Amino acid sequence: MSSRDFVHPCMSCGACCAAFRVAFHWSEADDAPGGTVPVDLTQSLRSHERAMRGTDSAQPHCIALRGTVGEACECSIYELRPSPCRAVQASWEHGSADPHCDRARTRYGLPLLTPADWIA
Numbered sequence: 276m277s278s279r280d281f282v283h284p285c286m287s288c289g290a291c292c293a294a295f296r297v298a299f300h301w302s303e304a305d306d307a308p309g310g311t312v313p314v315d316l317t318q319s320l321r322s323h324e325r326a327m328r329g330t331d332s333a334q335p336h337c338i339a340l341r342g343t344v345g346e347a348c349e350c351s352i353y354e355l356r357p358s359p360c361r362a363v364q365a366s367w368e369h370g371s372a373d374p375h376c377d378r379a380r381t382r383y384g385l386p387l388l389t390p391a392d393w394i395a
């Protein structure tokens with residue numbers, strides 16, 4: 276595979292956006308000074324928190340996720356996404372496995388990423 280053919284594995288996954296509750300401090304929403312996350316895509320959670328709509332559920336699925344998990348996905352607010360989303364890293368992209376990535380992919384029956392997935 277040449278680097279020109281490399282497609283980031285997240286683009287055909289999206290599992291972590293449909294596996295966990297995505298909760299963060301209310302000040303990350305854009306109705307607070309400096310906040311970025313569109314508040315209409317969030318809901319109140321505990322006193323100091325908001326969550327991405329769709330994720331505080333037994334079968335989480337973030338409202339901002341476009342596409343089909345395991346096929347083709349993208350975050351519709353990628354540049355504005357909250358801190359928990361920025362914290363998840365695709366396993367082995369930076370040299371180690373990420374437990375959230377692994378758990379999410381397992382939940383959808385997707386193979387865990389390996390170092391070989393990053394050889395371009």
Ligand code: SF4
Pocket residue numbers: 284285286288289290291292363364365366375376377379380388
């Ligand atoms: S971080 Fe992992 S689970 Fe999340 S979209 Fe990327 S490959 Fe999928």
Ligand code: SF4
Pocket residue numbers: 291292293297327337338339340341349350351352353356357360
């Ligand atoms: S905000 Fe974007 S990156 Fe975060 S869970 Fe939703 S779709 Fe995924």
